[in-house]
Amino acid sequence: MRRKITVIGAGHVGAVTAHGILTKQLGDVILLDVQGGVAQGTALDLMQMAPLVGFSSSVQGVTDYRDTADSDVVVITAGMARRPGMSREDLVTTNAQIVWEVTRRAAVYSPNAHLIVVTNPLDVMCYVALKASGFPPQRVYGQSGVLDSARFRTFVAIELGVAYEDVHALVLGGHGDDMVPLVRHAFVGCVPLCYLLTPDRIQELVNRTRHGGAEIVSLLKQGSAYFAPAASTVHMIEAVLQDKKRIMPVSVYLQGEYGLSDLYFGIPAVVGAKGVEQVIELELNSEERALLIRSAERVRQAMKIAKEHLRGTGACK
Numbered sequence: 001m002r003r004k005i006t007v008i009g010a011g012h013v014g015a016v017t018a019h020g021i022l023t024k025q026l027g028d029v030i031l032l033d034v035q036g037g038v039a040q041g042t043a044l045d046l047m048q049m050a051p052l053v054g055f056s057s058s059v060q061g062v063t064d065y066r067d068t069a070d071s072d073v074v075v076i077t078a079g080m081a082r083r084p085g086m087s088r089e090d091l092v093t094t095n096a097q098i099v100w101e102v103t104r105r106a107a108v109y110s111p112n113a114h115l116i117v118v119t120n121p122l123d124v125m126c127y128v129a130l131k132a133s134g135f136p137p138q139r140v141y142g143q144s145g146v147l148d149s150a151r152f153r154t155f156v157a158i159e160l161g162v163a164y165e166d167v168h169a170l171v172l173g174g175h176g177d178d179m180v181p182l183v184r185h186a187f188v189g190c191v192p193l194c195y196l197l198t199p200d201r202i203q204e205l206v207n208r209t210r211h212g213g214a215e216i217v218s219l220l221k222q223g224s225a226y227f228a229p230a231a232s233t234v235h236m237i238e239a240v241l242q243d244k245k246r247i248m249p250v251s252v253y254l255q256g257e258y259g260l261s262d263l264y265f266g267i268p269a270v271v272g273a274k275g276v277e278q279v280i281e282l283e284l285n286s287e288e289r290a291l292l293i294r295s296a297e298r299v300r301q302a303m304k305i306a307k308e309h310l311r312g313t314g315a316c317k
């Protein structure tokens with residue numbers, strides 16, 4: 001039997017994620033949006049690729065959560081994207097409300113699903129989805145580090161003129177301007193990055209990675225990136241549905257790991273059929289630890305705003 005994947009939010013990221021799921025034949029897609037015509041129109045457009053691309057899965061655009069019942073994976077992309085001059089945290093109250101509502105409704109119909117959160121500010125929205133769903137943290141996690149790491153790898157590969165897939169690098173921490181690209185853990189082939197570029201040049205690539213989302217927002221002007229974010233999300237869905245046990249940075253609920261508790265934060269994890277199957281604790285030096293703590297502080301500040309907002313609306317205690 002084919003797997004069922006619901007994508008909530010049929011905007012830029014949602015539509016391209018659905019496209020990736022279909023072309024990789026990962027399962028049937030339900031695309032749900034609060035704007036009915038958007039979900040239906042996008043689904044029809046995607047379906048008409050089938051004879052050309054050769055996939056056999058189906059895609060349906062809906063507005064009714066009953067159509068999402070018994071999904072294996074629910075991807076949450078619903079919400080506002082930022083505009084030039086905004087930080088991701090500026091979206092926190094609007095998107096907390098949306099993510100709370102869509103998660104509660106989806107969770108009722110798919111109590112055994114994995115929830116993969118994409119909406120920003122990412123780490124806070126994962127927390128909102130955890131509380132709204134009541135699911136175990138192992139099945140509620142977020143996409144950010146796969147994208148941030150892909151950006152870092154891309155910039156290094158371009159700089160050195162080597163194949164993108166031969167650059168291995170990890171970006172940890174919150175999905176914000178204080179994210180932590182781990183230079184000591186970056187390799188080109190088997191060669192440490194610090195042997196290949198000067199510290200100043202590496203720092204420039206680190207800074208470009210940290211602001212990689214904002215760079216695209218400032219160019220697009222109407223919204224934020226979506227091709228690489230969707231590809232990153234599909235990479236995670238594939239790891240879950242095919243039980244790949246891939247190691248990737250994921251926003252996971254920390255319960256003491258890295259000395260942090262009760263927050264979602266990007267760290268390397270093993271992702272497979274059970275969701276976040278293992279959290280990997282890297283040996284960090286004092287400078288890396290300090291950067292992670294600064295990033296965690298920023299996530300906590302935005303979490304506080306989200307919690308106060310949701311309490312104020314009566315959504316949660």
Ligand SMILES: NC(=O)c1ccc[n+]([C@@H]2O[C@H](COP(=O)([O-])OP(=O)(O)OC[C@H]3O[C@@H](n4cnc5c(N)ncnc54)[C@H](O)[C@@H]3O)[C@@H](O)[C@H]2O)c1
Pocket residue numbers: 008009010011012013014032033034035038077078079080081082091095098101102117118119120121122143144147175223224225226229
């Ligand atoms: N985590 C990441 O790495 C990452 C990357 C890119 C974008 N994002 C975030 O993903 C979100 C979506 O980005 P986008 O570019 O697709 O935006 P978009 O505006 O193109 O699409 C958002 C969609 O959500 C829908 N929506 C809003 N409220 C809804 C609700 N209550 N129920 C159902 N659907 C609802 C809208 O109608 C719209 O179609 C943003 O918050 C953005 O910041 C995160």
Ligand SMILES: O=C(O)C[C@H](O)C(=O)O
Pocket residue numbers: 081082088120147175212213214216217224225229
């Ligand atoms: O930058 C954004 O607002 C969208 C996303 O988080 C990204 O990193 O591209």
